[in-house]
Amino acid sequence: MNGRNILFIMLLCILTTNTQKTTAQALKALMARQTGIIEGKAEQNSRKETCCNFYNNDWCDYYLCCRNDKAYNLHPGKNTLFVAPDKSKIYNPAKEEFQYRYYRGIFPKKFNIETPYALPVKNGVRTAWRTDRHETKKTLCFKIEKEDTVYATRGGILCKIPSSRFILIYHPDHTFAAYIGIRDKFVKPGDDVRTGQAIGIAGQDNISISFFFLDKNKFEASADMGYPYSHFVPTFRTDRGDVRPVERKFYRVVTDDALIMQDMSKKEQKKYLKHK
Template sequence: MKNTINSLIVAAALSALSVCADAQSFQRILERPVNIVRSEWEYDNDGNQELNYYNEDYCNYYLYRVNDDSYNLRPGKNTVFKRMKDAQYNNLFNRATTYTFFRGSFPKDFNINTPYAFPVKNGMQTAWKTDRRESVRTLQFRMLPGDTVYATRSGIVCRTMLPRQLLICHADYTFAAYLAMNENFVSPGEEVRTGQPVGIAGPTGVSISFFFLDKNKFSGLEAAGYVYSHFTPVFRTAEGDVKPVERKMYNALVDDELIMLDMSKREQKKYLKSKK
């Protein structure tokens, strides 16, 4: 009887760990919360008929329609079609089609050499290795369980399915998905700054996947399979900005220049003034 109880306890623990790992996997973090994007046929104040998509997230979505135009859905109301009152032409949206929503927009001014911060405290040493648990390129950083995880770049926190998941969209529409954390400090809609504490590392440290919605993955009239591309950023270190070699140790550096990278001139001025 005792052995049976112990076996059940072990099985439950392994099941819980499996659920936890699955809940923070990259594929799970891409899932859309229920009804996060919805469509409504509505009339404006002048009696014109509109097809509006409401994006309740804080990050963009891409509405991909086969054999038709596709649309970037920004947070809030997006009017994608308007039929003027008493117009005689047909409603093109009455045609049958298939459509899919994807997180993100095609990158704006994407530069592979844009420097990022390591997800560790300024001055701390770290290294990365490929996270073999993930099916896409993901960097697992060397950290101790319970260490603070820091934002690698400024951006806005997107909505996800579970509270410990963390997905941040950057100014150029690239993303960073923070996986395997024990705790998440920031909330959807919050703007984070490079080097800001965002969570607590789990038993295996923290894993991060850097990716973007790739226009080249949309071929002809259909999305060509997996539509995201993943990359390893350049990171700022005490030795300069480097493309880090796997398993090699580096000294993290988070300076004002890196923190202000995505700020407007007005924001930079305010930030420097706050430091005096």
Template sequence: MKRNLRYTALLLFMLSTVYASAQSLRKLMEMPPRIIESKWEQTSDGGTELNYYNEDLCSYYLFRENDRSYNLNPGKNTVFRIEKGSNASNPFIGSSRYMFFRGQFPKDFQISTPYALPVKAGEETQWQIALQESAKTMIFRIQEGDTVYATRRGVACVTALPQQLLIYHPDHTFAAYLMMHQNFIHAGEEVMTGQPIGIAGVLGVSVSYFFLDNNKFNSNGPLGYPYSHFTPVFRTDKGDVKLEEKAVYKSAIDDELIMLEMTKREKKKFQKQKYSK
């Protein structure tokens, strides 16, 4: 009887944790409060410009209904300028419904880009579908308390909860790491493929890969949830493969994978640091 009660309690805990993971993913993609500020400012030559200041280290998409929309990179973004003495019309005088979304539409998205498994090189793991978000979240089996590793290079975005980690990749895709017990990474930090990023929770780690999808917008705004999720190819001891659910794979994080998106200068620095140890 006690054994059945313990099993039932564990099952309920697992389902509630997965549900929390699904809910926190949506919450994670909301724009943090006061992260973007708009200002009309004077230019040095007497003109006026509208600037958006993005205090996050990830890009945002400013959608303006029935009007031009803008990508907001980290820092200052000048979206409109009026030269001194100009009679040019100002489209920002009239009211327009607008919304902010994390990310930009990918330009060079390749589904064949290899990712690392979220475990140490040489270690094994397997994954299963998250019940509440079957097409969106992969739960990797990692022992509670073990280290979680970054599956791809990117920069950490601002998040509301310390255990959450949202990585923005060079091609404007995201990886969200949820259900971790501890997160080692701070907002704005550059993360390398295979870098330790946190400690696994009781169910391991839940990872979701997605991007802001241009096909989910029209002139009136987003058509529901504006992100599309995908399952990447992972580098394993069996090569670069699309993982089968519940099959066991061994991580194969190598120098080629780590340096995949580095510049020539970064590759040279990485190799120098590695062989100087």
């Protein structure tokens, strides 16, 4: 980034708040940008240098994409993108046309479609999925009774979202799982959850989940940078092994210790086994 862009960057990220939909295309509304999540500020450090700081007020990573400049990964908290020396002349580029946008997530480096997930119902119970026809993006609608408990399909951290009817979990490999149709939640944004943990109560018959990630290929292939996410059907651990389940076919849930601990550090694994 050069000095021509620093002041303009401080003014970007003026957003509009979208009303959360609870019917068709709920996932699209869920991923809408929220006011105040990303904040850009021009601040001075102890050496009186002007810093371009971006504050990520969420618990997941974000990708800041500058059409006429560079792109940056924004981790939770303070991110210093550029430092201008004291008394340097910084041109205000606001008279020129620049476009900056940000998106949830960053490009996965170690995404593996074979990584096993848990099915979202109680261990030992049978369930099946079908495609949710209300969503324009690939979303799996799992068989579950209203008021049954919903379980995390994979461990991660809860993101901030604009509706109480959804849960969004950010996984260690930078993929997401969006749970649609939650009534009562047992978790809140910022909580770390583990695979198979109870996270809420189904507010309707069946529970819809979409698994997705920020796709670098979609950025490179689309000049207007439209919807840059790819959705997928994970591999699930079942009584028939780790399989990519066939639509409308029933499988029995197997949420074992190996699955629960797969994303844990050795220290976390030791603590889990000690207290299980």
